[in-house]
């Protein structure tokens with residue numbers, strides 16, 4: 001393995017070059033096309049028999065991969081809810097790779113303690129009670145999976161069943177949700193309950209918010225012994241918040257597990273004027289949030305808060321003699337999906353330390369003001385129409401009078417300007433364009449650039 005030894009001997013120079021390349025990439029983010037044209041692809045090559053070393057692999061990266069990367073970390077990538085990466089979190093992520101800690105169990109490293117502290121800082125950030133315990137996951141989908149699995153375990157225990165041990169046989173479980181994120185259905189598919197386990201609760205008119213009167217009668221009528229309610233704190237298109245106070249009351253009456261998906265909506269708690277939207281969330285059994293979205297740490301990093309660590313432990317516990325490590329701290333492999341786990345807590349820990357609660361509060365407020373400015377421009381324009389009032393960080397619109405196919409064409413044209421990247425959405429059954437602000441680098445100047453890009457495509461150019 002002479003090549004490995006040579007690379008190790010040259011590591012300092014390689015690391016310096018990679019750091020330099022990375023800072024240049026960051027600096028150029030605002031100038032490169034937001035969505036990469038991926039037409040060129042990769043050259044077809046067989047697996048190398050003898051590799052050429054790290055320097056040559058880096059050269060191949062810069063030649064073939066770098067030019068085809070998107071500016072998803074940059075200020076005008078408004079697709080999905082993508083978030084950026086703060087300087088402190090990027091540095092931390094390099095350190096994660098360099099130190100390569102496995103945060104499966106405590107005993108050999110401080111890494112578990114870092115994750116515990118990061119989780120408790122997140123509770124402070126969101127002003128959630130310390131009765132919740134936190135674990136970092138690979139993303140909100142993984143957190144929703146944990147939510148579905150814990151809820152399932154709880155529903156089983158109400159029927160004297162240990163589902164994690166003996167399976168679902170004989171259990172009766174019904175799930176209620178109004179506008180669950182698609183990943184929640186995936187979570188119930190993983191859980192063995194199935195995507196069809198969800199009974200859809202109607203929404204309030206012209207909204208994605210759950211009609212709690214409907215939930216009340218549906219819970220009353222349900223014959224299932226185990227009940228689960230999935231509520232939304234920020235739906236993906238309308239950014240609607242379910243009435244968590246009322247829902248938690250109903251859950252208490254019907255002994256239902258309450259899981260709240262607040263992947264990005266939980267960050268509304270950082271703004272005093274919006275905090276009441278999530279009133280009652282402290283009564284939930286479990287909560288999902290994403291760190292790789294509005295916390296602006298690199299992928300992949302989600303957050304799962306749970307009030308019942310015992311249930312989480314029953315669900316995820318790994319019983320194997322070689323894993324029997326004596327320690328007072330929890331082993332995160334017993335609380336999450338993976339056994340071996342990335343040290344993803346470090347970017348969260350370092351970024352929270354670097355920017356504090358005020359820094360994040362300003363970031364969220366700034367992004368919401370930018371979304372509002374774009375929404376206002378769209379409302380005033382003759383060519384576009386706003387479909388939903390902009391309440392948080394998402395703008396939902398379409399070219400005036402356009403429908404499904406035309407909306408798709410317009411979105412393609414908008415993205416092909418290279419100035420902005422947006423993604424599709426559905427509002428009340430009709431095609432829409434979604435722009436979500438969640439990056440620390442975005443400024444009002446960027447909003448102007450986006451408006452100019454939209455302005456450059458009017459009338460026939462648009463559809």
Ligand SMILES: Cc1ncc(COP(=O)(O)O)c(C=O)c1O
Nearest residue numbers: 139140141181183236261263290
């Ligand atoms: C409300 C909500 N839940 C869950 C998810 C899934 O998140 P992830 O892509 O991190 O798995 C998203 C992603 O957009 C979301 O908006």
